[in-house]
Amino acid sequence: MGGKGSPLTYEKSLTIEICGSSGDRALAAGEILIKTLSDIGYHVISFDAYPAEIRGFGKTVAHMRAGREFMLSLSRKVDILISLSDRYAIEQLRNLNDEGVVLFDNRPNNVVYEDLPHDADQTEAHRLGPGVYTEKEGWKTPTKDDVSIAGHLGPGMYLYGIPLYQLSQKTTNESRSRNIVVLGAVAALFNVPEKEFINNLTAKLGKKDKSIESIIAAFEEGRRYVIENIVKLDPYSFEKLSVDRKSYRLMDGNKAVAQAAIDMGCKLYAGYPITPATKIMEILSDELPRHGGVVVQTEDEISAIGHVTGAGFAGVRAMTATSGPGFCLMTEFIGYNVMSENPIVVVDSQRGGPATGLPTKTEQSDLNHALFAGNGDTPRIVVAPTSAKECYQWTAEAFYLAEKYQTPVIVLMDLFLSLSVRNVSLDPIPDYKKGGNKFPTQEDMKLYLRQKITDDGVSPRALPGLENGYQAVSGLEQNEYGTPVYDELSHTRMTEKRFRKIQTALENDVPLPQRIGVSGRVKVGVISWGSTTGAVMDALDSILKQGKSVAMLKVIVINPLREKEIQAFFDDCEKVLVPELNYEGQFANWLSMHFQKKLYRYNKVAARPITHDEIEEEINRLLEE
Amino acid sequence: MAKKALKYVIIGDGHAGNSAAETLRRGSPDADIAIISAKPTHYFDHSMLASFLLDKKDITSLYLYPYTWYKEHTIRLRLNQTVIRVDPGKHELMLAHNERMHYDRLLVASGAKPKLPESLSRYKGLLTMFTDAVDAMKLRERLGKLKHVTMVGGDCIGLHLAGSMLKLGKSITCILNEYSFWPLEYDTSVKDKLIEGLKKKHIEVLADDITTEIVKEGTGLTVMTKNGKIIKTDLAFLTSGMIPNIDFLDGSGIDVQTGILVDEYMHTSAQDVWAAGECATVYYPELKDYRQSTGEVNAKMLGNISARNMLDEKKAVSLAEPGKITIGGEDFITYGWKGFSIDV
Secondary structure (H helix, E strand, O other): EOOOOOOOOOOEEEEEEEEEOOOOOHHHHHHHHHHHHHHHEEEEEEEEEOOOOOOOOEEEEEEEEEEEEOOOOOOOEEEOOOEEOOHHHHHHHEEEEEEEEEEOOOOOOOEEEEEOOOOOHHHHHHOOOOOEEEEEOOEEOOOOOOOOHHHOOOOOOOEEEEOOHHHHHHHHHHHHHHHHHHHHHHHHHOOOOOHHHHHHHHHHOOOOOHHHHHHHHHHHHHHHHHHHEEEEOOOOOOOOOOOOOOOOOOEHHHHHHHHHHHHOOOOEEEEOOOOOHHHHHHHHHHHHHHHOOOEEEEHHHHHHHHHHHHHHHHOOOEEEEEOHHHHHHHHHHHHHHHHHOOOOEEEEEEEEEEHHHHEEOOOOOOOOHHHHHOOOOOOOOOOOOOOOHHHHHHHHHHHHHHHOOEEEEEEEEEEHHHHEEEOOOOOOOOHHHHHOOOOOOOOHHHHOOOOOOOOOOOOOOOOOOOOOOOOOOOOOOOOOOOOEEOOOOHHHOOOOHHHHHHHHHHHHHOOOOEEEEOOOOOEEEEOOOOHHHHHHHHHHHHHHHHOOEEEEEEOOOOEOOHHHHHHHHHHHHHEEEEEEEEOHHHHHHHHHHHOOOOOEEEOOOOOOOOOOOHHHHHHHHHHHO | OOOOOOOEEEEOOOOHHHHHHHHHHHHHHEEEEEEEEEOOOOOOHHHHHHHHHHOOHHHHOOOOOOOHHHHHHOEHHHHHHHEEEEEOOOOOEEOOOOEEEEEEEEOOOOOOEEOOOOHHHHHHHHHHHOOHHHHHHHHHHHHHHOEEEEEOOHHHHHHHHHHHHOOOOOOOEOOOOEEEEEEEEOHHHHHHHHHHHHHOOEEEOOOOOEEEEEEEEEEEEEEOOOOOOOEEEEEEEOOOOEEEEHHOOOOOOOOOOOEEOOOOOOOOOOOOOEOOOHHHHEEOOOEEEEEOOHHHHHHHHHHHHHHHHOOOOOOOOOOOOOOOEEEEEEEEEOOOOOOOOOOO
8 A cells, every 4th residue: 555555644533434235234334433433542423324114225324423522413524435335325425525535346246337427317227226247148137227436436536446345255255244344444544453443343243243253354355455455545544542531432322311211220111112212222121120120112102101100100210212203192191290290201312203204314303392292281391412421411310300390301312312323421420319309208298298389399209108198190180189179279379380390490400501602792603402512512613713703502401491591692692593403493483482582593304413514604604694 | 309419438547538538528518528547546747747756746736637627527537447348349348346338439548558578577566667646656755765766768757757856866877778768769879869968967877788687675676787787776667668558458359559550530440439649559641650659749639639530520640749858968859748858
């Protein structure tokens, strides 16, 4: 390997995509690569795209970003595209930088491609399927059918051909190890240390793959091929960084939620499988029994929230997790738990909707539902973490708040947060957060009133087994004893009480929204929620380095809102931008219900996360307007 | 009904190929034009070498056209892709990565590659070729450590390279013989003039001598010659002339001798296939004979003429104006090179 092969240090972050058809194991390769980059000291974030249907074909893309500096979002532009399936990877070329790198299989298995003109209908070409050439039979299928990625690169892009199929066959007697061969090529081409790669290969495949030696041989073969045959010309390179990331763990939002549930003493998880929340149940079904807990896969989401509700009455910490369609089914129980003042934690990992919608695509369009779902006046706490780290922190907080304020707490994630992997360092949960229940005093127990009217709105909550702690619960309006009543005074007082405790939560337990950027007056301020916040923070980081007058406010607790602080931020901003991944501008609408400020909305329903460069463009546009 | 735009494919990303692409685009705005090159980088103009080595310019600034030019002109530049077979009957190319590519009209402008004398074939790994931008980049990386270089042969590329090396203060030995002097005729008068010119520039000349052995020693090389000369050197460049790069035409049925035989319209023996540049042996009506094409002047001109004929113009070739190479105050006439001087 010659040319610019000496290890250069790429100062900016690099975005890499591995694209293949289902069965090409592109995602497995991505998982190993991202872990290796994390192990050598890079901050990483990854997010995979795969088809909604469970089947053996369709496009899969492992998308990852790695850099020396902390980052929270993905880049729209890709620097390195690795093709395990040209027919799908060609579509990804539109995101490749003008000087991006493409690695492709230059000896595919007898598949011969017909190159197409610039304006050819790619969809039609894909529909017809690949042409196949064999020595005996010649052309077997129509010729104008598929394309090679080699014919579609922009003029300044770098193309490296590696005989993935041949090398895979040579080392493992099968073509399925092309993903491993290409990792070897990546190691050599971009100076990723071999040792860490092999450690991760062994960790990932060693347990279930008896032929780990041949897998490592496939990796080595890819590496050797590049060293001996490729002239490196591109400027991209990694190196082992001398930083200590021992306290960092590679995890996605789902894993963070599951870990928080375990650490908070959750003893019951009930759920029904649904993308993208299923993994929470999968992790807990392994882990919770080891911690004295139980996982129940229920017949549907109504039953799941019913189980969690029952656990709450029994004094057991419990949680369910779902996505939009499942959350719709749970709506009735949200109101029921508001009325019966029962602590439950519900995680809604949003995906494209409405209805079944886009099962494997991210969106932030359940906010209205999370805030308002249910009949009657149904106050609840809604939190929206913005990163995997916060998924851990705010799921733990959700248990605490639910128990302390005896109310449903909804943790609003999204598919991107659920499934994107990052290396994070988790902050330990303070001990006092692990038990928030307001137990009745001895005085209270002289005449136990489950729904006692209090100044802070929170009634003492006796757990089963406490002497004289009898209580009746239902979905009916009640008096302080818990007896059903329907009179004006009782309903008014109880409704006020249910809203009052949310106000108490606001005063005592909702942290100030974090302001980042220029203090005082600014030309553009951004207020953000959920996973889009990461993109805003990365964009702001870049813009602030240019000395521009911008700031942002990160809002995690969506209800109740820290109105005073948000108003102060609005007062400082000439223009306020609200970016979010939904069509209506649901957060902007929520803010408009509380504030008079004119908001500049930036809405996308792109079936992918908003990227930092898109936000940066929009901020700059507003600055120049 | 509108006439369907043709698909033009050009094999080769040098002066001939790019000149043809430019002419084709001008003459046929809607045509599909693709340039295929086995080189991993875009064509690097050798005349810019000294500037690249001395001024440490970015290689991309020395490309024939910037990449944006290809975008603007909707010309597909397919680098790092090797054509392994041409089937004129089916109007198809086969590429090394198993891609089959259709063309309506094909220009072969695949240039030439360094000629490796049989006697030196076992030392191939020790000899440095100098043909493209990658070679230039590699050379620049090593430049600081080089004190002495050897030119195994005295072709024009080598002489030009020697000029750049002189400017960088390197000492040079040049091994000359009749088989390694290209593209000039190696007659006595030329030889004597050349030796005199090179010596004036303080280049050691081993005339009428042949390299017999090359041995690697530490980071350098020892080069031995038939006349018993032993040269300790840091790098040995293979500069013994070029031969047309046309191996992929084996079995295509296209007539070749030294290069691809083309008539005065640059057309080959196969329908819808033209050839230009250093891969072509061209029939010149003025000479009533064929002449092997060499140098960038010829390449550019013949590429342009080929393209005009591919566009159905009937344009015949004519001899290019001769160029002049100046070495140590001595002038040499070439046909095809635009000329250079290593004196300034």
